[in-house]
Amino acid sequence: RPFEYLRLTSLGVIGALVKTDETEVINFLLTTEIIPLSLRIMQSGSELSKTVATFILQKILADDCGLNYICQTFDRFSHV
Numbered sequence: 796r797p798f799e800y801l802r803l804t805s806l807g808v809i810g811a812l813v814k815t816d817e818t819e820v821i822n823f824l825l826t827t828e829i830i831p832l833s834l835r836i837m838q839s840g841s842e843l844s845k846t847v848a849t850f851i852l853q854k855i856l857a858d859d860c861g862l863n864y865i866c867q868t869f870d871r872f873s874h875v
Contacts, residue, residue, distance in 0.1 A: 799841055806836070806847040813854035821858040830855065830865070834874060 809829065812820045829851065836848040852875070855861035865871050 799844065802836065802840065803844050803847065806844060806851065810847050810851055813851055816854070816858075818858060818860055821855055821861045824851075824855065825861065825864050830871075831874070 809824070813824070833848040833852045837845050837852070840848065856865060856875070865875050
């Protein structure tokens with residue numbers, strides 16, 4: 796349970812960053828493990844964590860750089 800609160804707080808910070816719709820934020824996040832982590836949280840987190848992780852992934856996919864990154868390889872595309 797304490798880890799879930801930490802996860803939710805961390806997701807909230809990342810969610811606030813992607814809310815700005817700045818490509819620089821998306822480009823930075825693409826250099827991290829945020830996409831596989833978000834996908835994992837969407838499978839096994841609490842409902843609120845799943846919602847925030849889905850929002851983060853949606854914002855990444857809505858950005859041209861994020862969409863291009865996901866579509867670069869079949870492996871990435873198939874995981875999303």
